[in-house]
Amino acid sequence: MVLDASRRARLHEVLFRWWKDARLERDRLPWRSTRDPWQVLVSETMLTQTQAERVASRYPAFIQEFPTVSSCAGATSAAVLRAWSGLGYNRRGMTLHQSARRIVAEHNGHIPAELESLLDLPGVGPYTARAVRAFAFEQPAAVVDTNIGRVLARAVAGRPLTRREAQELADNLVPDNAIRDWNLALMDLGSLVCRSKSPTCGRCPLGQAGECAWRQRDAPGGGVDPCRGSAAVSGSQARFEGSARQLRGRIVRAACEGPIARSRIIELAGASRAAAAIEQVLTDLLAEGLLLEQPGDLFCLPGEVFS
DNA sequence: AATCCGTGGAC
DNA sequence: TGTCCACGGAT
Numbered sequence: 001m002v003l004d005a006s007r008r009a010r011l012h013e014v015l016f017r018w019w020k021d022a023r024l025e026r027d028r029l030p031w032r033s034t035r036d037p038w039q040v041l042v043s044e045t046m047l048t049q050t051q052a053e054r055v056a057s058r059y060p061a062f063i064q065e066f067p068t069v070s071s072c073a074g075a076t077s078a079a080v081l082r083a084w085s086g087l088g089y090n091r092r093g094m095t096l097h098q099s100a101r102r103i104v105a106e107h108n109g110h111i112p113a114e115l116e117s118l119l120d121l122p123g124v125g126p127y128t129a130r131a132v133r134a135f136a137f138e139q140p141a142a143v144v145d146t147n148i149g150r151v152l153a154r155a156v157a158g159r160p161l162t163r164r165e166a167q168e169l170a171d172n173l174v175p176d177n178a179i180r181d182w183n184l185a186l187m188d189l190g191s192l193v194c195r196s197k198s199p200t201c202g203r204c205p206l207g208q209a210g211e212c213a214w215r216q217r218d219a220p221g222g223g224v225d226p227c228r229g230s231a232a233v234s235g236s237q238a239r240f241e242g243s244a245r246q247l248r249g250r251i252v253r254a255a256c257e258g259p260i261a262r263s264r265i266i267e268l269a270g271a272s273r274a275a276a277a278i279e280q281v282l283t284d285l286l287a288e289g290l291l292l293e294q295p296g297d298l299f300c301l302p303g304e305v306f307s
Numbered sequence: 308a309a310t311c312c313g314t315g316g317a318c
Numbered sequence: 319t320g321t322c323c324a325c326g327g328a329t
Binding site: 049050054087088089090091163164238243244245248249250253 | 320324326327328
């Protein structure tokens, strides 16, 4: 899908005019005030899995403890996981730590600005790599997160997109300058106005300007939502209560306090969980390096030394 | 109960 | 290549 220059210019004008006011609230988020590549990498890694509000409550402490790539690289995995505690998806804390060590070893401690080099880092995918380029380096990059994916499918295309189409459309839309602002503005529109469940079309700058393909075709909320099934737009989740995810989180959190015994892990699992399921979770955590086995049927966080 | 979220590995 | 699933936990 190709956008002609006039539609592109119109979208820029309309969105930036709206964002001038909308950004005031969003700019209070702590990571909005930095362009330090390490701080951007940390915050974007946190934000890929967690709502902004929860990240806002933990990001400052994490940056205070690990203000630089080398401070993180020099720490133990256990220290990083403790600082990560409460954010969820502990594996990402591990990959962030591994990335820090790789950046020290392979890039002299400087976060690379090239897309390929960024994508090479563990835990860094198409979104995070482009986020670092756009937000830290002001380099040409179009991020496609779930919010932007929704706006692209609904307003720009008016139909579900494949992953490639979404990225191409986003690439096509990025202006030559104000790269950081453009990505933030599009993201803010998705999260504040073009929301997943209850989009406020009445207050949407694109709809009001006649630039929303969905709204041009259907009344607000009418028809089939074009973002359903569109690439990069997250769908529904598996039940959390009783899941392996829940138990993994409990185990890692408990291990943050110190070594834990197998019997403690079984307690954490609760009465209704099958023994085989508990064993599988434990096996997975060990294989992923999130947990380390110690003599005496004890388990601890990686990098800890006990005597 | 459903919602909010990108990466990576299996197919 | 594209699609599916696992992955945390507060609200």
